[in-house]
Amino acid sequence: MILKELLRDDFKVKGDINKNIEHITYNSKEIRKGSIFFAIPGQKADGHLFIEEAIKNGARAVVYRVGHFVPLDYDDITWIGVDDTRDALAWMSSKFYGEPSQKLKVIGITGTNGKTTTSYLIREILNKCGKKTGIIGTIKYLIGDEERTAIYTTPEAPEFQGLLKEMLLNGVEYVITEVSSHALALKRVDYTRFDVAVFTNLSRDHLDFHKDMEDYFNAKKRLFSELLSKEGVAVLNFDDPYGRRLAEEIKGKKVLYSIGNSQADIYVKKYKLGFKETEIFFDINQKEELHIKTPLLGLPNIYNVASALSVAITLEIPLEIIKSAFLNVRCPEGRFERVDEGQDFLVFVDYAHTPDALERLLISVRKLKEEISKNGRIITVFGCGGNRDKGKRPQMGRIATELSDYVIITSDNPRWEDPRQIIREIEEGIKKDNYIVVPDRKMSLLIGTKICKKGDILIVAGKGHEDYQEIKGKRYPFSDREILRKALKER
Secondary structure: HHHHHHHOOOOOOOOOOEEEOOEEEOOHOOOOOOOEEEEEEEOOOOOOHHHHHHHHHOOOOEEEEOOOOOOOOOOOOOOEEOOOOHHHHHHHHHHHOOOOHHOOOOEEEOOOOHHHHHHHHHHHHHHHHHOOEEEOOOOEEEEEEEEEOOOOOOOOHHHHHHHHHHHHHHHOOEEEEOOHHHHOOOOOOOOOOEEEEEOOOOOOOOOOOOOOOOHHHHHHHHHHHHHEEEEEEEEOOOOOOOHHHHHOOOOEEEEEEEEEOOOOOEEEEEEEEOOOOOOEEEEEOEEEEEEEEEOOOOOHHHHHHHHHHHHHOOOOOHHHHHHHHHHHHOOOOOOOEOOOOOOOOOOEEEOOOHHHHHHHHHHHHHHHHHOOOOOEEEEHHHHHHOOOOHHHHHHHHHHHHOOOOOOEEEEOOOOOOOOHHHHHHOOOOOOOOEEEEOHHHHHHHHOOOHOOOOOOEEEOOOOOOOEEEOOOOOEEEOHHHHHHHHHHOOO
């Protein structure tokens, strides 16, 4: 692509704009022939420090922030000065790949919890309609049925737009993407046309990155106030206070969903939690009723079903197709995923790693226990990640011990922190004496399976689908699910 086709009137350009650009990157080590390099001020390092390395590696053009850097004396380099290098990266990435979102139906899902499950449920419904779908999210990227490893929940702008273009070329019609608060704050998905935007909920998380909850909310709000197309639809959880706030603050078409609130467009009139399935009775726009049966268990999944159903109705998918899609749907990996090796107690693995997610999970499990096992216990194994928001650690300790009969506190992904110090901070919020500390996560899982009796429910929270444990900058192979399966087989 010719460089001048990527430029905007507000860019300050010095040098040849008729060069052929074959690659765009913000990583100086990824430079190849025909690359344009973006100097991004990062959290750990400033990309402007790597401009000379990028030039030595073959960059043809450099995008820098005006006032932050003075162009060097290289005659064959085109210098592009901008006010915001991240904004320029998003703009030029979209242009470079031919603005693929304009030719796709893009559904963006944001919120603290529920993004992954909701995205897979929407995919299941669309696949039932014979539509080819793509997914960009936490567990993996999917182009139809082809799987790719997910580096980030929402990748950086060049990778994100590149994925959209690849999906378009492979016949994908609908792209369902999780949109993280980091991605919104860092403009990774700017200049993408979103046809539907979903808000699941907002609770404490990522406060190591965001200044406070208001900053966190405003990052999420960008999807609806700035990136959703004028003809697009916002699908909002009306039970969440931030969802109600969004409904008041944003313009355009909105669809509200709820459990029990008849003021919402789509609401759950009643539901029945069971051992093998959940029954949900919906009222839709006070005109139609829909009775859904699904193998998805727990209260959080009722919200996930409600959000996916709302999107499907927005897309005018027939109710019978929606109903049949939910009948045989499976949970995504590590999302209230049942581990069953014939034992006489229930075992679930879940990604819950925030106070709100853990509380929702355990409240749901308590309701499930009341339905299936009056005398059974809830045993919870969990930890907290290192180098992340420390304020949520005592909160999660309190929630786990108050809503469980017995708790095993262990290590999660300690990263660069001492796992024992993380555990001590978890203990600061605990007021009950119904827990033990087992820093070795594998040992904690083995103990969890050994102490379970008939009718108990074992919950392993925090890591979900992850197949590694991150310690001191290295990722070691570790899967909660595989360790649990082996332990249950050996019982």
